[in-house]
Amino acid sequence: MSIIQIHQLKKSFGTNEVLQGIDLSVSKSEVVVIMGPSGSGKSTLLRCLNFLEEPSEGTIQIGEFQVITGGKIDSKRKKAIRELRKRTGFVFQSFNLFPHKTAIENVMEGPIVIHGAKKEEARKLGEALLTKVGLGDRCDYYPAQLSGGQQQRVAIARSLALNPMVMLYDEPTSALDPELVREVLQVIKDLAQEGMTMIIVTHEMSFAKDVADRVVFMDNGVIVEQGTSEEIFGNPKEERTRQFLSSVE
Amino acid sequence: MDPTIIIDSLPSLLEATLMTIFLAGISIVIALIIGFFTAIVRIVKVRVLNGIANIYVSIIRGTPLLVQIFVIYYGLPQIGIALDPISSGVLALSLNAGAYLSESFRASILSVDNGQMEASMAMGMTYSQALRRIILPQSLRIAIPTLSNSFIVLIKDTSLVSVITVTELLQMSSLIIAKTFEPLTIYLVAATIYWVLISFFTNLLDKLEIKTSRYLVR
Numbered sequence: 085m086s087i088i089q090i091h092q093l094k095k096s097f098g099t100n101e102v103l104q105g106i107d108l109s110v111s112k113s114e115v116v117v118i119m120g121p122s123g124s125g126k127s128t129l130l131r132c133l134n135f136l137e138e139p140s141e142g143t144i145q146i147g148e149f150q151v152i153t154g155g156k157i158d159s160k161r162k163k164a165i166r167e168l169r170k171r172t173g174f175v176f177q178s179f180n181l182f183p184h185k186t187a188i189e190n191v192m193e194g195p196i197v198i199h200g201a202k203k204e205e206a207r208k209l210g211e212a213l214l215t216k217v218g219l220g221d222r223c224d225y226y227p228a229q230l231s232g233g234q235q236q237r238v239a240i241a242r243s244l245a246l247n248p249m250v251m252l253y254d255e256p257t258s259a260l261d262p263e264l265v266r267e268v269l270q271v272i273k274d275l276a277q278e279g280m281t282m283i284i285v286t287h288e289m290s291f292a293k294d295v296a297d298r299v300v301f302m303d304n305g306v307i308v309e310q311g312t313s314e315e316i317f318g319n320p321k322e323e324r325t326r327q328f329l330s331s332v333e
Numbered sequence: 334m335d336p337t338i339i340i341d342s343l344p345s346l347l348e349a350t351l352m353t354i355f356l357a358g359i360s361i362v363i364a365l366i367i368g369f370f371t372a373i374v375r376i377v378k379v380r381v382l383n384g385i386a387n388i389y390v391s392i393i394r395g396t397p398l399l400v401q402i403f404v405i406y407y408g409l410p411q412i413g414i415a416l417d418p419i420s421s422g423v424l425a426l427s428l429n430a431g432a433y434l435s436e437s438f439r440a441s442i443l444s445v446d447n448g449q450m451e452a453s454m455a456m457g458m459t460y461s462q463a464l465r466r467i468i469l470p471q472s473l474r475i476a477i478p479t480l481s482n483s484f485i486v487l488i489k490d491t492s493l494v495s496v497i498t499v500t501e502l503l504q505m506s507s508l509i510i511a512k513t514f515e516p517l518t519i520y521l522v523a524a525t526i527y528w529v530l531i532s533f534f535t536n537l538l539d540k541l542e543i544k545t546s547r548y549l550v551r
Contacts, residue, residue, distance in 0.1 A: 136451055162459075170457035180452035184470050184548050194456045197466065226548040246456060 087112045087281050088133075088250060093142035093153070095128055102128045104305040105142070110250070113279040117292040117313075120302035121328055126285045129302070130254050133283070134172045135165045146171050147249050170198055173243030177255040179235045181227040187214060187238045188223040194246045206245075213241040217271050233264030237271055244275075251275065253284040269295075289332065293317055301325045338518055342509045346519075349505030350526050356422055356491040356501060361484055363427035368434025375439055377460075386435070393432035399493055401425045406497045422494035430487045437483060441476035442468060474545040481538040485531050492527075502526060 086109040095103040102125045110116050118126045131137040133144060139153040151168050181190050191210035195201035201209070214220055217237040227235050236256055243251060253272065257265040269291050276282060276295050286292060292299055292313060299316040301308045301324075309322045320326045371390065374382045393401070406421040416424065445468050453463035495504035506523040510516050 134455055136455060166457045166459065169455055172455075174452075174455040176448060176452065176455075178448055180446075180448035182449065182452070182467055182471075184474075193466070197462055198457050228549050242456075 085112060086110060087147060089145040091143045093129070093132060093144065094140045095132055095137060096140050102305050103132065106307060108300065108307065110281060110283060113281055114297045115276045115282045115284065115295050116298045116300060117296035118283065118285045118300045118302060119292065124302040125305040126302045127254050130252050130283060130285050133252055134169045134174055170246060171249045173246060173248035173251040175239055175243055175251065175253045175256050177258050179239045181235055181239055183227050186224050186226055187219060187230065190238055191242045191245045194242060198246060209245060213244050214238070217241045231264060232260045233267045236260065236268045240271055250281040250283065253282065253286070255285055255287065257286065257288060287332065301328065335515070335518070338513055338515050339522055342513070342519060342522070345505055345509060346502065346522060346526060349500055349502045350530070352499065352501040353491050356426060356494060357488045360423050360426035360430060361487055363423070364430035364434050364487070367427060367431030368438055371431065371435035372438035372442060375435070376442055390432045390435055393429055398425065398429050398490055399496070401429060402493060402497060418497045418499045421497060422499050426487060426490060426494070429490065430483055433483050434480065437476050437479040441472040444475055445471045474542070477538060477542040477545065481535060484534060484538065488531055488534070489527065
């Protein structure tokens, strides 16, 4: 059963068509890694999934919840978009933690504001999630007092706090020093093992081989090919995929 | 310079200083409210109001405060709006500082990294929740140095209200000089009082800035 269904998703910036009709479905507990050269539209696709970018055309369904793109932005539509966002966790390349809040306050923010949780409940949940990402002893630190890897793990905990149906990662390790990449990838791997549905845009090839149930290769706003990591990395069918893989290896 | 003149005139000057503090205090509160809402209206681009806000800021910043005071105190009675000197002064000072403050607020809100709004929206917050809980607390810290600046200017600008017969510090100084013929002494005392007053508030705001920035300190 697919938990995400994207149908003919298009996005243009002015005359530049960044996504040229993407069809993609993701099953429950599946980990999909999206790769491709910069400018291929992979980040835009991810951002369209929770309307950080407004898609120009197409439909997005997450669970039972469907949003048809385009049309007037009225309050009903805004509400629909918020509902969609509540069901998706989004992890940014630049973490985007709230700098004026401590690690645990960052994690508590969603449950309190979005779910209307009580402070004590939210704190319990926050402690549990920070412990899960290995930061149980950093609850009261401000983001500025944490390393990049730790900040990104807090950001993952913050997204998990809303109990999303799917986690979206936009190059989660690209802004990190090399020695900090592994701790973040380990957290993502652990989530994969727990059966979290995830879509990950990344350049980390070995990580993709490790964790991906499916690798999607994008270029110029279209999906060029997709398959298991063995298929894509071992024996790519398309010339463009081959070129890309040889350029990054 | 005769020290007894200073001692004799000090009670009156200090009393007039209270008027200066009153004018500055009440005007800054009104100006903060005007400035905040003008900034929000211009950022969110509320229809019609946005245009009015733009014109307001443009006119206030484009004309001298003294002219604004004259228009309000001497001009408005001609169309039936007669305000007493103190109300006129407060109105002029509030409107003036409000326009400058709105620019400070606007700049500080816009200077908060866009990722903060995105992270809030990605969670499912509404725009106003994100503004209130995430953006404004951060922009306040950024705004404090310029707010501090506006406040200093406002305290100094209260002296302009002396021209419409409000007995604040400068007006009182002139009244005392008319009796004592000691302009240098009295004006220097007045200047000292302004300086002490402004130093006090600058200190206070500096402390507030440090307090609101504690999360940035490693």
